[in-house]
Amino acid sequence: MHLQLDGRGPLHAQLTRALKAAVFAGRLHQGARLPATRQLAHELGVSRNTVLAAYEQLHAEGFVDGRVGSGSYVTPPLQTLRPVRALPAMLAPQSEFARRGRQYHDHARMPGRRIDGVRYSFQYGMPVTNPALTSAWARELAHAAAYTAPSYPMSQGLPALREAVCDYLARRRGVQARPEDVVIVDGTQQAVALTARVLLDPGDTAVLEEPHYAAIREVLQIHGARLQSIAVDGQGLRCDALPSEGAKLVCVTPSHQFPSGVVMSLPRRLELLDYAQRHGGWILEDDYDGEFRYDAQPLAALRSLDEHGRVIYVGTFSKVMFPSLRLGYVVVPAGLRGDFVNAKWQDDFGSPGIEQAALARFMAEGGFERHLRRTWKTLKERRTALLGGLLRCSAGRLQINDSHAGMHLVVWLRERSREEGEAFIARARSLGLGLYSIAPYYLAPPDRAGLLLGYCGLSVAEIDAAVERFAACLDEMWR
Ligand SMILES: Cc1ncc(COP(=O)(O)O)c(C=O)c1O
Incomplete structure (x- = not known):
């Protein structure tokens, strides 16, 4: 046969x-x-x-x-x-939600998506790999697997983790919250989706900073929000440009504006809180990496100034641990808590219990603090290497937005257009260097050549070698 x-x-x-x-x-x-x-x-x-x-x-x-x-x-x-029939590869969208999903999200073109086949990649969002964390985490997971109840976890999150998050927020971010105010979520992405579901009807106005984190933009668009982007200047979001009729939701990154790096000034913070209070709107504070500040103490979060309960504070373990963990938290104003827990229950019943238990113990027993101190030191060294290298090769050709915090830098090629920036990225790629344009982080990108350089995933030696290639591209462009 x-x-x-x-x-x-x-x-x-x-x-x-x-x-x-x-x-x-x-x-x-x-x-x-x-x-x-x-x-x-x-x-x-x-x-x-x-x-x-x-x-x-x-x-x-x-x-x-x-x-x-x-x-x-x-x-x-x-x-x-019966043999399986050949079915159509793609049907017409079956709902408005699916239609908007196709309109606004294209996975293949997601900003910051890894450039394959390069020796050095300044990809944003990479974790600091650390063998000490890997072995500590393996121990915590094994312990949690042995001792965690295998029943469904509480939708709101494990009480022990919510308590550990509150301790951390009080110590490191100046946020006073009680465990009942916290909802554990599967990262910022889910926090934004829950916020959109609880607060927004299609057509409601949501404000984003310009530039901004594109994944949040897409979630809001797919939920049918009417988006308005407002420029960021040296003090943060231009609050004078907020819509006079009020916005239902304003999304900000006050501790370290993403991606420009600007820290929102105190007057702007107060102005924004006052705006939300006057219009009955809400503020989503995305405190994604406010922890890592290098030249000064971390700033307290905007939530710590919120007397009227208008701020939905979102934190993530993607930066301080690693993104595949998919855990984060939301500190929710008391009046919205029930709706958030409801929405979380509808989504997935609750975040994975074993990972939550492992993280709670890691935080309670001091392993997390030790890890943060180590990561801070590593990141500082990498940032110093990148900043020093770029300053040495700049010769007036680069404008570097040094933000003293975080895991990335924004660099502009002076007097070069966006198109020239794309050519620069293509040339770097041919030399084995992965660079990423800042344009996708704007609703209306400027006609300037800007780069978003994530330095988390490269060692100091790798950064030095990568900067050499970067300098060669600069010399070629300015020849
Ligand atoms: C501005 C901003 N917010 C949040 C996140 C983290 O998202 P998540 O918690 O869903 O991994 C990132 C990650 O790159 C980010 O850049």
Whole structure:
């Protein structure tokens, strides 16, 4: 019997697929006896065990009858034995939500998506890899797996983790919150989706800083918000440009504006809080990396000034731990808490219990603090290396926005257009250097060549080597 193996995966699975295809094509009809296992193994040049495994699988799925070893026979065709029809690769969107999803999100073109095949990549959002964290985390996970109740976790989040988050926020971010104010979520992305669901109806106005974190923009767009972006100057969001009729939601990154790095001044913070209070609007404070400040003490979060309960404070473990953890938290004003917990329950019943328990213990027992101190030191060294390297090669050609915080720098190529910036990125790529344009972080990108350089994922030696290539590209462009 002729059987064509497709070369994908284990041999027994390939043989199972080939035999099913023979049944579908009618080459093995109802009642036909499958070849003896020894004979088929010989014909195909595979082991008899491989054939036995394939026959057992066909048997388990109801394709053949009889006992393996004393002859297997093709069973009468069932409804499910029909070959799978070729279905359309893409249907028209079935809902408004799906239509907006297609309109606003294109995974292949997501800003900051990794440039493949380069030796050095200034990709934003990479974690600091740290063997000490890996082994500590493995221990915590093992402990949590052994001791955590396997029932559904509380939708709002494990009390122990909410308590640890409150301690951390009081100590490091100046935020006074009680465990009942906190909802544990699967990162900022879910926090924004829950906020949109709880606060916004399609057509409601949401304000974003310009530039801003594009993933938040897309979530709001997909939820049907009417977006308005407002420029950021040296003091943060231009509050005088906020819509006079009021916005339902204003999303800000006051501790370290993303991506420009500006810190929102105290007068602007007070102005924004007053605006929200006057218009009955809400502020989403995305405090994604306010922790890592290098030349001064971290600034207290905007939430610490909020006397009227208008701020929804969002923190994430993506930066301080690693993004694949997918854990973050929201400090919710008391009057919205029930709606947030409801929305979280609808989404997924609650974030994974074992990871939450592991993190709670890691935080309570001091491992997290030690990790933060180590990471801060590593990041500071990397930032100093990048900043020093860029300043040395600049010769007046670069404008570097040094923000004294975070995990990235914004660099502008002076007097070069956006198009020239794209050519610069393409040239760098041909030299094995991954650079990323800042343009996707704007609703209306300026016609200037700007780069967002994430330095988290490169060692100091790698940064030095990468800057050499960067300098070579600069020299070429200015020749
Ligand atoms: C501005 C900003 N907010 C939040 C996040 C983190 O998002 P998440 O917690 O969903 O990983 C990032 C990550 O890159 C970010 O740049």
